[in-house]
Amino acid sequence: MSIAEKLTTIAENEQRVHDAGYDSGYSEGKQAEYDRFWDGFQQDGNRKNYWYGFAGPGWTQETLNPKHKIEIVDGTQNAQYAVGMFYRCGCELQANQFIDFSKIADKFDFSKAQRATDMFNSAHITNVIADFSSAVYANTAFANTWGTGVSSLTLKVSELLQNVSQMFYNPNLTRIEMMEGSVWAVSVAFNKCSKLDKVSHISIVDALSTTTSGLTVTFNKAAVNAAFGINVDDPTTYPEGSEFYELRYSRPNWTFSYGS
Amino acid sequence: MKVLIMADKGKVLTDGENYGKTFSLAKGVSVDKYHEITDEEYEKILAEQKTNMEG
Numbered sequence: 440m441s442i443a444e445k446l447t448t449i450a451e452n453e454q455r456v457h458d459a460g461y462d463s464g465y466s467e468g469k470q471a472e473y474d475r476f477w478d479g480f481q482q483d484g485n486r487k488n489y490w491y492g493f494a495g496p497g498w499t500q501e502t503l504n505p506k507h508k509i510e511i512v513d514g515t516q517n518a519q520y521a522v523g524m525f526y527r528c529g530c531e532l533q534a535n536q537f538i539d540f541s542k543i544a545d546k547f548d549f550s551k552a553q554r555a556t557d558m559f560n561s562a563h564i565t566n567v568i569a570d571f572s573s574a575v576y577a578n579t580a581f582a583n584t585w586g587t588g589v590s591s592l593t594l595k596v597s598e599l600l601q602n603v604s605q606m607f608y609n610p611n612l613t614r615i616e617m618m619e620g621s622v623w624a625v626s627v628a629f630n631k632c633s634k635l636d637k638v639s640h641i642s643i644v645d646a647l648s649t650t651t652s653g654l655t656v657t658f659n660k661a662a663v664n665a666a667f668g669i670n671v672d673d674p675t676t677y678p679e680g681s682e683f684y685e686l687r688y689s690r691p692n693w694t695f696s697y698g699s
Numbered sequence: 700m701k702v703l704i705m706a707d708k709g710k711v712l713t714d715g716e717n718y719g720k721t722f723s724l725a726k727g728v729s730v731d732k733y734h735e736i737t738d739e740e741y742e743k744i745l746a747e748q749k750t751n752m753e754g
Contacts, residue, residue: 584752605748605752608749628718654725657717657718672705674701692726694728696717696721696722697723698718698720
């Protein structure tokens with residue numbers, strides 16, 4: 440190798456060392472910035488109260504990424520730590536842009552939260568996974584009053600739930616899947632969910648309590664008709680033995696309502 | 700007996716808590732529990748609910 444070639448090689452190596460150092464430093468700087476923000480926001484992981492904690496604009500897939508796992512535990516009326524937690528979260532995003540909650544779901548545990556009112560109301564979030572095993576109050580949790588809203592949901596509920604008449608006031612929802620062990624023991628309305636598919640209807644009905652009485656589940660009439668290829672007003676379109684007939688009368692203790 | 704009740708055109712059925720155009724009643728539930736309101740009355744109820752949701 441000539442002197443000239445050696446000098447060129449040295450210069451190239453210097454550039455590589457510089458680039459590696461820059462990348463490493465940049466990466467460390469970004470990590471330090473991330474740690475500083477979230478350690479402050481989450482009080483080094485000790486923060487308990489996330490009442491409207493991630494509400495409003497400014498949150499994106501990149502920024503909604505807590506460092507410390509958030510486990511909501513509230514037991515008293517004044518401890519409404521999950522209420523409104525994601526209210527209008529990401530509301531400045533485009534209509535077809537959503538924060539994919541499934542990518543960060545392992546950082547949240549709602550299973551001990553008793554109050555989840557307004558939790559995802561009008562949030563620009565999809566693929567929500569919400570274990571509401573302990574929830575008593577969750578009305579408007581997935582409502583959509585601002586033209587945006589949760590579009591896909593995996594949910595667990597229990598007999599503890601009260602008054603959920605507006606929990607699903609949301610035309611954006613296309614899929615609701617109930618987690619294993621879910622039980623609906625309160626009248627519940629999906630009449631605003633005009634895009635719900637067949638899987639969702641089956642999953643919801645399968646979770647209706649078999650032991651309660653006097654309760655009503657309300658679906659969107661157009662969604663039911665489209666999902667099952669029937670006309671709910673005309674029983675001849677779903678005779679005994681048909682998929683919808685068997686589904687509906689698997690819960691003879693429930694009144695089924697079809698609205699809009 | 701399987702009972703299906705439907706609202707007249709321009710009307711909505713309700714038991715005071717649940718609303719719909721068509722009800723497939725649970726076993727043992729009486730139709731007397733239900734009455735009709737107009738679409739306009741129903742829309743007004745929905746608007747009030749929406750206002751309450753927005754706080």
